[in-house]
Amino acid sequence: MGKSVRRMSVVAGAIALALGGCGSKHDDSTIVIGVVTAQTGVLASYDQPSLAGFRMSIDEINARGGLGGKHPVKLLVRDTRSDTATTAAAAQELVDEGAKIMITPCDADPSIVAGQVTQPAGVPTLTFCGSSPILPGAVGDMMFTTYPTDNLQAAALAKHAYETGLRKVYLLVSPDTTYTSGLPEYFGKVFTNLGGTVVGKGSFSMNQPDFSVAVTTIRNLKEQPDLIMTAAYEPDFPAFVRQLRAAGVTTPVFGADALGTPTIAGLGELANGVVFTSAGCATPGSKLEAFNQQFNKVTGHLPSSAYEVNGYEIGLLLDAAVKSATSMSGPAIRDALDNLENFEAVTGTITYRGTQRIPVRSVALLRYEGGKAQCLQSVTPAASEIPAPL
Amino acid sequence: MLLQHVVNAISLGGIYALLALGLAIVFSIVGLINFAHGELMTIAGYTTLGALLFGVPFPAAVLLAIATTAVAAMAMERIAFRPMRGASVTSLLLTSFAVSALLKVIFQNGLSARPQPLAMPQWMTGSYQVGNVAIGVGPTISIVISVVALVGLELFLRRTVTGTAMRAAAEDFPVVRLMGIAAGRVIATAFALSGVLAGIAALLWVAQRASVDPLMGAVPVVKAFIATVVGGLGSLPGAVVGGLLLGAIEIGLDAVLPPSVVPYRDAFVLSGVILILLFRPQGVIPAATVRRG
Amino acid sequence: MFAVGHAGCVGNSGSALIMLHAEGIKVRYGEIEAIHGVDLNVGEREVVALIGANGAGKSTTLNALCGLLPTVAGKISFLGTDVTGWAPDKISRNGMALTPEGRRVFGQLTVAENLMLGGAAHAGRAERVRRQEELLELFPVLRSRMTQKAGNMSGGEQQMLAIGRSLMSRPKLLLLDEPSLGLAPQMVDKVFDLIVALRKAGLSILLVEQNVGLALEIADRASVLRGGSIALSGSAEELASSDLVRQAYLGVH
Ligand SMILES: Nc1ncnc2c1ncn2[C@@H]1O[C@H](COP(=O)(O)OP(=O)(O)O)[C@@H](O)[C@H]1O
Ligand SMILES: [Mg+2]
Numbered sequence: 016m017g018k019s020v021r022r023m024s025v026v027a028g029a030i031a032l033a034l035g036g037c038g039s040k041h042d043d044s045t046i047v048i049g050v051v052t053a054q055t056g057v058l059a060s061y062d063q064p065s066l067a068g069f070r071m072s073i074d075e076i077n078a079r080g081g082l083g084g085k086h087p088v089k090l091l092v093r094d095t096r097s098d099t100a101t102t103a104a105a106a107q108e109l110v111d112e113g114a115k116i117m118i119t120p121c122d123a124d125p126s127i128v129a130g131q132v133t134q135p136a137g138v139p140t141l142t143f144c145g146s147s148p149i150l151p152g153a154v155g156d157m158m159f160t161t162y163p164t165d166n167l168q169a170a171a172l173a174k175h176a177y178e179t180g181l182r183k184v185y186l187l188v189s190p191d192t193t194y195t196s197g198l199p200e201y202f203g204k205v206f207t208n209l210g211g212t213v214v215g216k217g218s219f220s221m222n223q224p225d226f227s228v229a230v231t232t233i234r235n236l237k238e239q240p241d242l243i244m245t246a247a248y249e250p251d252f253p254a255f256v257r258q259l260r261a262a263g264v265t266t267p268v269f270g271a272d273a274l275g276t277p278t279i280a281g282l283g284e285l286a287n288g289v290v291f292t293s294a295g296c297a298t299p300g301s302k303l304e305a306f307n308q309q310f311n312k313v314t315g316h317l318p319s320s321a322y323e324v325n326g327y328e329i330g331l332l333l334d335a336a337v338k339s340a341t342s343m344s345g346p347a348i349r350d351a352l353d354n355l356e357n358f359e360a361v362t363g364t365i366t367y368r369g370t371q372r373i374p375v376r377s378v379a380l381l382r383y384e385g386g387k388a389q390c391l392q393s394v395t396p397a398a399s400e401i402p403a404p405l
Numbered sequence: 406m407l408l409q410h411v412v413n414a415i416s417l418g419g420i421y422a423l424l425a426l427g428l429a430i431v432f433s434i435v436g437l438i439n440f441a442h443g444e445l446m447t448i449a450g451y452t453t454l455g456a457l458l459f460g461v462p463f464p465a466a467v468l469l470a471i472a473t474t475a476v477a478a479m480a481m482e483r484i485a486f487r488p489m490r491g492a493s494v495t496s497l498l499l500t501s502f503a504v505s506a507l508l509k510v511i512f513q514n515g516l517s518a519r520p521q522p523l524a525m526p527q528w529m530t531g532s533y534q535v536g537n538v539a540i541g542v543g544p545t546i547s548i549v550i551s552v553v554a555l556v557g558l559e560l561f562l563r564r565t566v567t568g569t570a571m572r573a574a575a576e577d578f579p580v581v582r583l584m585g586i587a588a589g590r591v592i593a594t595a596f597a598l599s600g601v602l603a604g605i606a607a608l609l610w611v612a613q614r615a616s617v618d619p620l621m622g623a624v625p626v627v628k629a630f631i632a633t634v635v636g637g638l639g640s641l642p643g644a645v646v647g648g649l650l651l652g653a654i655e656i657g658l659d660a661v662l663p664p665s666v667v668p669y670r671d672a673f674v675l676s677g678v679i680l681i682l683l684f685r686p687q688g689v690i691p692a693a694t695v696r697r698g
Numbered sequence: 699m700f701a702v703g704h705a706g707c708v709g710n711s712g713s714a715l716i717m718l719h720a721e722g723i724k725v726r727y728g729e730i731e732a733i734h735g736v737d738l739n740v741g742e743r744e745v746v747a748l749i750g751a752n753g754a755g756k757s758t759t760l761n762a763l764c765g766l767l768p769t770v771a772g773k774i775s776f777l778g779t780d781v782t783g784w785a786p787d788k789i790s791r792n793g794m795a796l797t798p799e800g801r802r803v804f805g806q807l808t809v810a811e812n813l814m815l816g817g818a819a820h821a822g823r824a825e826r827v828r829r830q831e832e833l834l835e836l837f838p839v840l841r842s843r844m845t846q847k848a849g850n851m852s853g854g855e856q857q858m859l860a861i862g863r864s865l866m867s868r869p870k871l872l873l874l875d876e877p878s879l880g881l882a883p884q885m886v887d888k889v890f891d892l893i894v895a896l897r898k899a900g901l902s903i904l905l906v907e908q909n910v911g912l913a914l915e916i917a918d919r920a921s922v923l924r925g926g927s928i929a930l931s932g933s934a935e936e937l938a939s940s941d942l943v944r945q946a947y948l949g950v951h
Contacts, residue, residue: 281522
């Protein structure tokens with residue numbers, strides 16, 4: 016993911032949602048984790064489930080004695096209301112309050128501003144599901160992405176499209192965010208390398224629900240595409256498919272991980288055939304399925320997306336890093352995280368060693384049918400197939 | 406393709422016109438640009454969603470949403486704006502911003518922080534042929550409803566006593582009161598009408614985007630504001646013309662601008678607006694001189 | 699030509715004939731007090747003129763009486779009811795009408811719509827039609843203009859419309875604020891003829907006029923407002939022959 020909330024008028028002022036943890040005394044062994052997260056606004060669809068999964072893993076870890084078995088976690092959570100400026104202010108507050116590790120929203124822009132606060136402070140920072148591959152480079156050596164990045168997702172999608180016989184793609188991009196502009200471009204690159212063609216490219220502005228011109232253009236293309244690829248998400252994506260289908264265009268639509276939300280699933284028939292990506296697939300007997308059941312037991316409802324498990328895995332990653340860290344200083348934890356290799360998480364293995372703080376992990380492909388996401392396959396593209404960050 | 410663009414332009418412009426009219430009606434009577442107008446749309450969206458979830462049949466859900474929005478608009482006037490009566494234009498404007506921000510927070514914390522899917526019935530999708538061009542059913546319905554709403558409003562304003570009083574109040578409110586007509590009633594009617602228009606516009610808007618979210622009113626209210634300024638602040642025909650003009654400009658630019666420039670369309674739109682206002686500072690169809698005693 | 703029977707009745711408060719009784723009313727515009735405790739009485743079937751120079755506070759007084767301006771002191775009672783602080787629409791529904799200075803017809807509305815609004819809060823549709831018919835007898839000029847926009851008419855026609863609009867409410871007391879202002883001479887005569895006719899029909903009138911000569915001719919009593927205070931009150935004859943009025947307002951030296 017990599018969303019922007021430009022133009023959204025959002026009330027400033029972070030609100031402390033909750034003081035997490037289990038009320039443990041604030042002694043030397045306790046470690047404070049700051050969570051600047053969008054619990055309201057456009058990013059809430061991604062940050063809410065991420066936080067739920069993260070909380071669950073921290074609760075489990077605290078029950079085992081804390082990170083690495085001996086450092087109980089105290090969570091400090093702030094709502095950014097999906098506002099970038101608020102994110103920066105909240106990150107500063109949390110650093111001032113002693114956060115030793117920071118978790119940032121599911122988007123590159125707020126993660127970058129938060130990173131600009133945490134990087135000089137030497138606080139290791141992980142974005143929930145911000146998926147821009149340029150994010151760690153843009154901030155510095157303290158910044159990690161956790162989710163399959165845009166170029167990785169695009170490579171997996173393009174491979175799948177080509178392998179299922181689709182040859183001509185129409186790309187719909189929005190320059191408003193790196194996610195909506197970059198992901199389709201990565202897709203186009205991989206798809207062309209494989210032998211497919213890009214028959215056209217259109218653009219849209221986020222939060223402008225009128226797609227009539229894009230739809231009319233697609234309808235009237237001389238060379239009709241086999242698929243349409245876009246990284247639009249809610250509320251733009253529902254508007255787009257709604258208007259596309261209303262105009263009688265039945266071409267399959269490919270999107271990315273941001274489509275894995277109840278909102279899109281709730282579109283029902285309208286979303287039929289939409290292919291998207293996820294961090295993992297809950298096939299019967301899989302660890303992910305077991306996680307989903309456990310999550311259901313703890314929270315009373317099944318995960319709404321893969322963001323829950325990704326949040327959960329962040330807790331596991333921190334636990335492993337602290338276990339192997341030489342000290343509890345920020346740089347030591349950072350180094351330990353940066354050296355994780357083939358870490359057995361829930362959705363598969365995760366490696367940071369030698370990857371510039373971008374995880375190497377598998378990507379799941381899913382397709383909506385009748386309001387349900389169905390697993391197609393899990394793909395781990397080879398390094399040579401993943402386009403370089405733009 | 407041209408015909409399709411024209412249909413799309415009128416359809417979008419129609420929605421803007423309804424929204425702009427809602428702003429203009431209130432402005433013409435109380436001198437307030439109600440920036441919380443967008444939140445009235447949000448209320449309409451969530452009411453429809455809620456009604457459908459509770460199994461209310463679609464037509465009834467639509468009527469319920471419009472009625473609820475009208476009541477919400479009157480409540481907004483009663484609670485937030487009436488105590489401010491006689492305050493300066495700036496204070497009223499700030500009040501409306503405050504109401505808008507407050508409602509957004511309430512929706513986010515109380516209703517849902519994230520978009521909720523709301524698919525309109527199947528018959529509203531699809532297309533039909535005119536000659537050899539396919540025209541979308543959605544835009545067509547949108548145009549028809551906009552026209553019906555505009556005609557209905559015009560009839561109300563021309564044929565009813567309250568409607569006539571509202572036109573008079575737009576010119577000279579104190580004299581309307583001298584006639585024995587209660588100010589509260591005229592103002593409440595203006596807000597109710599603006600609510601009805603916001604409700605109808607919201608349904609057309611939601612039909613386009615298939616989801617509702619707490620911030621869904623933020624963009625349309627800005628468009629409506631631009632449309633009213635272009636048309637002439639407080640002028641009802643101006644609001645309609647401004648809305649249609651804005652829809653046409655947006656669709657036109659979308660269609661002719663190269664794809665790489667399209668996302669910066671709004672900059673072009675606003676430049677166009679500034680240009681129009683340079684030549685016609687009072688808007689395309691200025692309001693009748695308003696005298697406030 | 700006018701029945702004069704009220705000479706010597708100046709300040710006859712307490713009489714059963716009193717319709718409007720204002721006592722010590724003060725009005726402020728921001729920090730500035732425009733009228734400083736004005737007393738006024740209008741009796742039944744009486745025409746009272748309120749005269750004074752520009753800026754003396756005449757319009758302020760009328761606007762305060764009909765509720766358009768708040769009073770900061772004093773008491774207004776109308777038909778025996780204390781109406782101090784009432785909203786203008788409520789006062790209107792109680793039987794007092796003001797034809798404001800500058801006519802203020804609704805220019806974008808038709809003549810018919812203007813008249814309709816005058817009666818909207820006071821009578822049902824059928825009754826409004828009846829009243830309108832009666833009015834058109836009184837204002838024949840308006841009959842051919844019914845579907846025209848009021849803003850397109852001449853000043854005199856607009857003045858007729860403004861008064862007609864006030865009459866649609868069948869007021870018991872009519873306040874007229876400078877009805878002859880800016881009108882051509884023959885229009886001024888028509889307006890005054892009309893006032894005489896209304897008076898004959900039994901209407902009580904409080905008339906503000908710059909045209910002091912004419913006003914005193916048709917009024918029973920009059921008050922002179924100067925600098926926001928009543929300088930002089932009396933019967934129309936008394937005032938017409940007083941030195942103050944002769945010198946200041948009638949131009950006689
Ligand atoms: N709206 C207003 N704001 C401030 N001062 C006013 C206003 N209207 C009238 N005045 C002042 O009050 C005084 C009385 O005005 P007015 O009642 O209009 O006089 P008249 O009708 O006798 O010409 C004048 O000094 C005038 O300048
Ligand atoms: Mg005056």
